[in-house]
Amino acid sequence: MHLEATTGRFGFHLAGGKDEAHPTSAFVQMYVKSSALSRVADLAISTHLMTAGEIDQFIREAVAALEALGVEAKKALAAANSN
Numbered sequence: 001m002h003l004e005a006t007t008g009r010f011g012f013h014l015a016g017g018k019d020e021a022h023p024t025s026a027f028v029q030m031y032v033k034s035s036a037l038s039r040v041a042d043l044a045i046s047t048h049l050m051t052a053g054e055i056d057q058f059i060r061e062a063v064a065a066l067e068a069l070g071v072e073a074k075k076a077l078a079a080a081n082s083n
Helices: 052-081
Strands: 002-008 010-016 023-032
Touching: 023 052
Parallel strands: none
Antiparallel strands: 002 010, 010 023
């Protein structure tokens, strides 16, 4: 089984599970589009996530990292504009 789902700039790939020729545990891997020209999310940003808890943890950490990055970017922009 291999499934891709893309929403906006992000997506996931689902692989493994009982539909595979050699069944393995199913997992998802989160992706982001590598450029504005990409039609699908194609740059892996997570490890293989095998449980709902792992997915939740990854999302929480990603959101926190993006929020911290946004704070730093605003500070840098404000400093550049104040000179």
